[in-house]
Amino acid sequence: MTLRRLCGIFLLQSLCQSFFTPCDGGNILVLPLEGSHWINMEVMLEGLHGRGHNLTVMRASTSWYIKERPDLYTSITVEVNEDIEVVFSSLISEHVRLQREGGSTISFLKLTMYFLSIQSRAHSLFADGLSRTIEDKNMVKRLIDSKFDLVLTDPAIGSGLLLAKYLKLPVVLNVRWITTGEGHFAIAPSPLSYIPALGSGLTDKMTLFQRIKNFFFLCLAMFPGKFISEPIYEAVCEKYIEGGCDVTSLLQEADIWLFRSDFVFDFPRPTMPNVVYIGGFQCKPANPLQQELEEFVQSAGEHGVIIMTLGTFVDSLPKEVAEEIASVFAKMPQKVIWRHKGERPSTLGNNTLIVDWMPQKDLLGHPQTKVFVAHGGTNGIQEAIYYGVPVLGIPLFFDQFDNLVRLQARGAGKILQLADINGHNFEVALKEVLLQDSYRENMQRLSRLHRDQPITPMDKAIFWVEYVMRHKGAAHLRTEAYKMSWFSYYSVDVVLFLLTVVTVLLLSVMVLLRSLCCRNRRKLKDKQN
Structure with a gap:
């Protein structure tokens, strides 16, 4: 074996050891979402299980995708009143039917209203399940006694964030969308001049009128979160969380965002230190077909x-x-x-x-x-x-x-x-x-x-989950911006203070000049007299 080959093997081994710092098997509580969201969450759980971590998945009693998997995780089943599959299937079918009508303003309004009803019903369903969990004293005791290291959740629903807050546990998000739309808008600076809003159909290259359209669509995208999903979860916060809370703040408090995208697919934009891009983490070489x-x-x-x-x-x-x-x-x-x-x-x-x-x-x-x-x-x-x-x-x-x-x-x-x-x-x-x-x-x-990446998105995701477990969170990567009021964040108070100082100085100068002028006039008048 040549010296070059030996050096290469040694270097590769050193890189692997430095990236995957040993981590004892952790204890992870998982609150997933149904459908395709569960498909990618399950892939991540398989990767974590392969690293020796103990996984506990909370699922609804009527779940149609999240099955019992004793070989992969322990299940905690929460009783719900409605069949989730029936709810989603009926709502989606009606949504598709209304979209097919298309064209007219009335059809657009019908589609929008029905979409909002989908969101409201889904969030209410998950919030009700969370309330049942917290009110079940045996369930709460079981969760506390399990001594979980962190909560891994999909923030397209807010129940995982609220339960983590209730249990005072670090949070890792498996995220693409949040309760109020595109995830970045809750955590990172998002200039509307080149960052398209949800549903706008725009790219990062916009004309003046496209930027106006973008602003309009951002307002539309914010409406469901502010007036539909957030009030549902805020009611749970006020009832069970000491001091109250809101979903946006809980998102901003999350330790790590495992973001299911990358800048090969998405448009370049500002981001934050605790956002880790894992787009395509579920992909691997294809298996032979049957x-x-x-x-x-x-x-x-x-x-x-x-x-x-x-x-x-x-x-x-x-x-x-x-x-x-x-x-x-x-x-x-x-x-x-x-x-x-x-x-x-x-x-x-x-x-x-x-x-x-x-x-x-x-x-x-x-x-x-x-x-x-x-x-x-x-x-x-x-x-x-x-x-x-x-x-x-x-x-x-x-x-x-x-x-x-x-x-x-x-x-x-x-x-x-x-x-x-x-x-x-x-x-x-x-x-x-x-x-x-x-x-x-x-x-x-x-x-x-x-x-063309130095490490696979899956390995990157596992590393950061283990990082949070090793360090009991990742508070040093979180911005403090979420603790600031909006007028402090946008420096409105600074601008007002500086304007006040300038105004006072100008007024003082004007008063001084006026005083001097009046004094000179009086002197001139006295001389004339």
Whole structure:
């Protein structure tokens, strides 16, 4: 073995040892969210479990995604009054139906009001579960006796933050969105001149009128948090937390933000020392497909495969949309794998395989996959970037439109609005993404940038969780800005003080000059007399 090789091995070993400082198995309380949020949280838990940490997951009694996993974590089940799956499924179905109406102002208002009702009902459901937990003395005793090192939670709901405050534990956030919208707006300086607000559809390059639009959309984005979600959690704070609290302050008090994004995908912006970017942490090399699915994929030959899924919350599209999409797929030379649980479209072609579930990551990592038709969820977008597959996006709700705007701005994807879809424009858009080499080239460039990191996002996430356990928090990385009033934060008091001083000085000078003038006049008058 050469000296150069020995030096290389020694250097690599030293780097690994310095990065992964030994940490005794910790005790972590986890408060996750359902659906796709749970999928990436479970991946993180598998990584932490592999490092020897003890995990306890709080789940609702009606949870449909968060299952009992004694091999991975201990479960604490909280009784809730409503079936979470039924609540979300019915709300999302109605939201999709209203979005399909599209176009008119009345439809937009209906869609907005229904979206607000989704938020209100969901936050009320989780706040009620938190109240039940705190009022259960046996449950509280069990949580205290467990001597947890920290709380790991998804702040898209506020219950994890409130429970951590109640138990006086450090907090690590597995975060992309918070109760009031985009996470950065709660913790980092966010100039609206180049940072697009949620739902604006803008990039970091804006004209004057786009900046005006951006300001308007930020006001709209702040409304649900200030008037819907925050009052729900503030009621819990006032009842159970000594001295009260609010969700925004609890977010700003969090020790570490594990942010499910990076600046390959997102637009560059100011950030904070305790924000750690782990975009794509759930991605890893694809596994081989099952034999039957592999045979179907290989049968596509040189044309390749198109895959389509709309995520965990949406099983099917409105019937007329599904029929249009199926008819377009039937014309394509590619094979198609489509996750669709609704009524089987009558226009379905022999080249299309309908499935209830698909191994999304393994299909995206297959060399035969040419295009990903998706709703634009964070997980799917990050996986598409990792594997270098261009996206035809059909955003439905939440952050999906904003995610797809970022891909489209980089030339790696194209957006079709659900309200506008018909056979013709879906076919044109699909062929554009398939046949124009620029889409795949741009996405593969993003993939190379994303993969070119000194350490994987998963290893980075585990390191910072263990860092908080080792040091009993990370208060030294938190800004003190959240303790300041708004007028102090924006130096309004400083400006007012300086204006007052300048005003007093000017008035003093004016009074002095006036006095001197009056004195001179009197002297002149006395001489004349």
